[in-house]
Amino acid sequence: MTMTVRSVTYDLLRQLGLTTFFGNPGSTEETFLKDFPADFTYHLALQEASAIAMADGYAQATGKPALVNVHTAAGLGNAMGNLITAALNKTPLIVTAGQQTREMLLMEPWLTNVEATRLPQPWVKWSYEPSRAEDVPGAFMRACATAMQAPCGPVFLSLPLDDWDKPMQAPAVVRTVSHRIAPDPARLMEFAEILSAARSPALIFGAAIDRGNGWDVAVALAEKMGATVYAAPASERAPFPETHPLYAGGLPFAKGPLSARLKGHDVAIVIGAPVFRYYPWVPGEYLPEGLHLLHISDDPAETARAPVGDSLVGDAVLATQALLHLVHTPEAPATVSAVTPAPHHLAPQPAHPPHQDASGLPTAADVFAALADVRPEHAVLVEESPSNLADLHRAWPITEPATFFTFASGGLGWNLPASVGIALGERDTGRHRPVLMVVGDGSFQYSVQALWSAAQNNLPIVFIVMRNGQYGILKSFARLEETPGVPGLDIPDIDIVSLARGYGCAAERITNLDTLKAQVKAGFSGAGPVVLEVPIAPTIPPLI
Incomplete structure (x- = not known):
């Protein structure tokens, strides 16, 4: 059988154990994905930003690099926000985008990734478009080595669509590299x-x-x-x-x-x-x-x-x-005396003082206390609810390794699809730890299409959408920065339950905390994702 760039590349990926793809393919990627091998898995995301975040969550959950396939030019542009987060998370990702046919590149036809290697910078460790078709497999090997060497991080390959059927004379060289740096x-x-x-x-x-x-x-x-x-x-x-x-x-x-x-x-x-x-x-x-x-x-x-x-x-x-x-210690063993812990644990800002809200709605603290009551063993928490962060950590201290994930960048839209990747990683590693994703109603809109991927994969994730009808964290900044009258900080009239059901998830709006606890317990043992919208009092938390 004649070896081609495609066949040699897929054989290399097999040997590296990289058989799981995340992506949103376009016309320039289809030649790479032609006759997709049966021993590989392709997880479709409905938007490139979600593909990046799903792969990031999966790589963190499995401890291995992940492959991401996005469309050229605009598709890579869509992915950039979560690529920034992956870089700051120090997650090893191999991000690929198709490129137009080499014969047309000189005249920059439609959907050309102009200066392709510059677009993802500075948020990748290495960015490359092979000079020859024959260099594609070697570029994947270098990409994997670069992504995994310290500090880990994403890399990018731009791959012309007419390279894949070109003949190869030999298989790719498989190498191993060290992943850690010993201190001086x-x-x-x-x-x-x-x-x-x-x-x-x-x-x-x-x-x-x-x-x-x-x-x-x-x-x-x-x-x-x-x-x-x-x-x-x-x-x-x-x-x-x-x-x-x-x-x-x-x-x-x-x-x-x-x-x-x-x-x-x-x-x-x-x-x-x-x-x-x-x-x-x-x-x-x-x-x-x-x-x-x-x-x-x-x-x-x-x-x-x-x-x-x-x-x-x-x-x-x-x-x-x-x-x-x-480290030397005195001859007598050190006395371990308790320190005064911050009540908000990992959160960098303090929690809102306990209070009763005149609206009659539960506060964020009330909701998180209820969730803590039904917290299952070894549960994984993923959060993107900036205005409620301190209340969440006060109720849900992290007591086991690798059970808390959030974004290092602060860029909204990473955590929801990342939770899908984390749940896939839990399934593929056989750990099957329950995944709870807490997200604000504003953050929820950034990557809502990732719910479809959760539903298609029958992942038993419980999504808690904290519905306060505002960008609460921005109102906190407005107070700190003394900027009253900023427009666009309220987000009324969004039907979160209908959105979730439209993507194939079970969904319900819940105002009773006992009902919430029952539905969360049922969700963890269910056969697919559950989205629970929880209206809460629209408080403005302190930043300092």
Whole structure:
């Protein structure tokens, strides 16, 4: 049988274990997908942004890179918002888009991806259009290696549609690469000595601890040092058990409040996160007086741009393991004393004070308390409800690794389709953990078409849509920024139940919390997705 670019590429993908595609194909992709192999799976998303986010969730759930196939030019443009999130999530994705026939590229015909390699930048680690058809399989091998090497992230291939039937003389070369960066031993010893001499140390863990399966070693280091533990601001994954007595919660998302929160510590080390994520702008010093900051990340760009602190490039979990052995403790074991935790746990902003609302509707806190009452074992929480984030985390502390996912970018529209990818990953890995997705009614509109993919795959996801009829988080910013009279912050008259049913989901509007609990329990054991619209009091939460 004659080898072609297509056959050699699919054989390579088989050997790499990359047989699951996510995508929304167009005319320039059909030649690649021709006679799609029976041992491959293609998950259709109804819009490219959803395809990217579904693949991102799947890759995070399975721990393997994922393939995304989008249409040329405008299709890649549609995908860009969630491609930004995938880059900041540090998720290994291989994103492909078709390109027009090579013979027509010079005159830039309709649907040409003009300067194709520039369009997805700077949000991909590598962007390439092969110079020859014969280079396509090798480009996939390099793309996989690049996506998986630290720091992980998405890559992009632009693939002309007339390449696939060209003959190949030999199969593709399959290579393996290392996925982790060991920290410099001498530099690590310096950090260990500084931490050993600290009187009041703080450990600030980031999402890389969870991505690297590092909860156990993070806990061991904290307990050995007797250190207060914080989550880095706006962590997209939970790095530490939130019921642990040393856990103090997520750091604030703004410069001045973050500095104030660290007051009293003489040494702090950030492991597996940037220094720091800030938004909104609140003036203040980067650090309180007398605090020595250390920083470990596998991303040289993160360590380079940190405005303060002494940095070390290395894998977050490998570095934490090494510090566990290198840090000296007094001859008497450290006394592990409880710290005062933030009641809102991982959330970077405080929760709304408990109150009764005059509207008669339940508050967000009431709804989340009800959900916590029926929380199943090992449940995975995916959230995109910015104005209710603190109330959610107060009611639902994260106590197991890899059970919380959100977006590192803050760009709406990632979490709903990502929850579909996560649920597919739960199915394909055989874990079958229940998935709860909490989303605001504004966020829900960005990628609503992903419900169809959930329904088509019969995924037992429970979607909770918090219906307050407004962009509540933007009203919070309006207060902070002193900008009254901003238009477009209310979103009345959307029938969420009808939208969900139109995409094939069971759906109901629920105002009674006991009914909500019953429907959530039924949804977790059901045969497909359930969308529950829950009207809540339209409060405006604090940001600081």
